[in-house]
Amino acid sequence: MTAAGRAGGPSSTQAPNRVERTPSSVVSSDAVVSVNAAVLLAAESRVREATDETEVVHLIANETRKLLTARQVFVFRTASSNDIRVVGISSLAEVERGSACIRWIEAVARQLLAAHSSDASLPLDLADYAQFDGVASAEYPFAHAIWQPMRLTSGALFGAVLVTREMNWSMQDGNVLAREARAFSETWRALLAEKHLQPRHRIERRQRVIMATFAILALLFPVPMSVLAPVEIVASQPQRVNAPLDGVIASVLVEPNQPVKEGQAILVFEQTTLSNKLQLAERDVLVARARLDRVNQAAFQDDKARHEIALALAEYELKQGERDYASDLLERAQIVAERSGLLVYADKDRLLGQPVKTGERLMQIIDPNRVEARVELAIADAIVIEKEVNARLFLDAKPLSSLLGRVVSEGFMAEPNATQQLVYPLRIALEPTDDRPRIGSRGIAQLNGRRVPLFYYLLRRPIAAARQHLGL
Template sequence: MGHADRSRELATLLQLLHRAREADSAARLGFVMVNETLQLLPYRQAAFWRGGLRHHVAALSGLAEPDPTAPYLQWLSALFRHLEREGAIRSSQSLSAAVLPEALAEEWAHWLPEHALWLRLGEHGALLLARDLAWSEYEIRLAEELSHGYGHALRQHAPRRNVRAQALDWLKSGRHRRRALVAALLIACLPVRLSVLARAEVVPSDPLLLRAPVAGVIEKVSVLPNQPVKRGAALFDLDATVLSSQLALAREEARAAEESFRASAQLALTDDKGKMALAQDKARLEEKDINADYARRELKRLHVTAPADGVVVFSDRNDWLGKAVAQGERVMTLADPARVELTAWLPAAEAIDLSPGGQVTLYPNASPFHSYDAALLRIAYKAEVGEGNLLAYRLQARFVDGQRLPLLGQMGTARVYGDWVPLFYYALRRPLTAARQWLGW
C-alpha cells in the first residue's frame, strides 16, 4: 500500500471521527457507523448493538429504521446477547460460524457472509461488520482505532446512570451482597427512640375557676380575654334587677316590723297583753332584718372580683353579655402565667406504651425555631372524642425547669417519646398494625 493510500485512509478516519462527534443523537451516530464506515473499511453488512438498560439492535446498514419483529433482527439480537454472555470484552474480535453455538451457527449462512468483525464500543454498545473476505491485521487495527472514537462519541448520548443502577451493579458481586446484607442487618437492629406526634396546647397549672355565684344573667364584663388583673379587680356583674327589688321589699318589711315593735313596746308599759305582742313583734323584726341582710349579701355577690393576681382566660366577652348562667357555672379562669403545663391529645390509633416521667417536646406553631422540653405527668386511661371527632388520650406534662416557659394558650405539636426499640420495628410498626387489623390476628 502506497503513501498516498495511507494518507487517504488517515483522512477518511479523521473525517469519520469528526462526523461521529458532530452527531446530535444516538440514532444519527448509529446511521454514521453502519453506513459511512464503508468509506474506510469494505463490508457487505453492518449492525449497531445499543447497550445500556435496553439492549437492542439500533441500526442496520441499508435500512432507515429496523423492524424488531423481523427474523434477521431477532437472530442478530440472539447473537449479540450470546457474545455479551460469553464476555467478549476485547476491543475487536473476528467471528465466524465455527466459534458459535450450534443454534446460532446453523443460521449464520442465511443472514451474514462468512467473516465478521466484532468491535466493542465501550460499555454502551458494539458494532458488527460482515463480508466475504477475511479481515487482515491492518484492517483490524484500523477498525479498533475507529471503534475507540465511535465509543467516545456514543458515551455522550448514553443515558445517565442513576444511583439505583449503580447500586445494582455494585451488588452483582457476591462479596458486596454479603457486605450489604450484614450492613442492612446492623442498621435494622440499631436502637431508636419510639415516638409519636400529638396535638398540644399550653394550659394553666392549678387555675382558679371563676363561677357564677347565683343563677342569673350576665349584665357586664369588665375585662378582656387574656388580660392581666390584680387582686380585687372587677371581672363581671350579674343582672341585679330581681335582687334589688327583693332587697327594697325586705327593707320596707323590716321598717314596718320595727314600727310595730316600737308600738308594742310602748303598749307593754301599761298593758299586760302588750307584753305578749312585744315578743311576737321582736321575733318578726329579727326575721325581717335577717331577710334584708341576706338580700344585701346576695346583691353584693353579683359583683365578681379577682381573688388573686393573674391572667383572665375566657372566650370573647360578647359571647357572655346577656347570657343566662346557672349557679356554679364556670365563666372565667384565673391563671398564673408563671405556672403553666402542657396538655396533649394522643390519637388512639397512634397510642404507644407511655409512663409518667417520659420525655415530651413541644414545637409551637407560632415559633418554628423554638422547642420546649417537658416531663409526662398523667395519661388518661380512657380515650375521649376530641377535635375532628377523633378518639384521643389526654396527656398532661410539666415543663422542665431552667428554660423559658411558653406563652399561655400557645398551640403546637408535641413529640411524645416511648421506649427504645430496633429500627426495623420503628419502621414497620404502622404497617404491621394495619396488617393485623385487616387480617384479624
C-alpha cells in the same frame, strides 16, 4: 429463520463455503471498501437527525452495513460493568433475544469485553468462538468480523459494534469503522445523556447476603416508640372565674389580658332585681318580727296566743333566712379576684349583657410564669401513654428550637376535641428554661415511649390497618 438468514445471507440450513482463514490483520481482501468523504458525512448526518435511542441504534446498524459492504451488523449496549447485550441488528426491526444466534453473539461479546480494553478496531474470526455454542457458530455463515467498542468521555464502555461478512477485513475497513463509531457514539451520548449510558454495577451474591444481613439487623435495632400530636401552651393551675349566680353581666371592670390584684373587683352583674328582692325580704322580716311581738304580748292573757308563739318564731326565722340569702346574692353580684395574676378572657363585648347560668366559666386568672403543655393524643397513638413519658415540643413560633418535658397526667377517657375527633388529653410539665414559651402557642409534640424493634415502629400502622380491614 436466524438473524443471519433474515439479513440476506445464506440460509441457516445450508452449510457455508469454508474459506481458509489467515490472520485478519495481515490479509487484504479483494473487495476493499473505498469510501469518500461525502458518503461518510451523509451517513453521519442521518444518524444525527435521529430523535430517540431506537432510531439511533437502527441507523447505526444499517448505515454501517452500507458503508462497509457488510452482511450483518450487531449493535450492543452494556447492561452492567461485565455484561453486554444486543440492542439492534441491521435489516431487522427487533431482536429475538431467545434465539441461539443472539445468545452466542452476546457470549462472544462478553469474552471480547473481558479480554480487550483497547479502543481500536479488532478484526477476528468468529469460528474461534465456537465453544460458546457449537450449533449456532457452525450455522452462522459470516465467519469474519470486526469488533469496535464505544466509550463515554469518562472512558467507560457503554456500547459496541460487531460487523460480519464472508470475506476478510482490510485495515482500511477498520479505520472507517473506528471513525464512524466515534461519530455515532457522540450522537448516541448527546441524545440520552451520559448518565443514562453508564454501566450499572452488578451486586455479587456475597454482597447481597451481607446487605440483607445488615438490613435484618437494622430492622431489629431497638428505637423509641414515638408519636406526634398537636400541643398547646396553657397556664398551669389557673384560677377559673365562674358565674356565682344566674343573671346578666352589667359591666366588666378589667380589660382582657391585664394584671389584677387580690381582692380587686373585676366583673359586676345586674343588681336591680337582687336589690328589690333584698328590700322585700327586709320588709318581710319586719312584718314577721311585729307579729312575733304581738303574739308574745297576747300570750300573758290568752292561752291560744301562747300556742302561736312557736309558729310566729319559725316564720320570723324563715324571713330572716330569706333576707340573708338575698343579701348574699347581692354581695356575690360583684366578682373579685381571689389572687393576683393576669386576667384572661376572649372579648369584653361578648360578656356585656350576656345572660349566664350559675357555674358557667367566664374568665380565668393565671400566672404568666407558670405554664405547661396540653397535648391531644389520638386514640390510635395511645400506645405511648405511660408514666413519666419524655416529650419534645416543637412550637410553630420557634421552629429552630425545642422544649423538653415529661407527661405528668393523662386522661383515661377519650373526649372530643374542637374538630370532634376523640383524643386523650395529656398534661406535660416543661423543664425550666430561660426562653419561656408564650401562653397560647401551638405546635407539635413528640412523645417517646418504650423501645421497640425498628420493623415494629415502621409497620405498626399498616399491620393495624390490615387487621381492621381483613379481620386477621
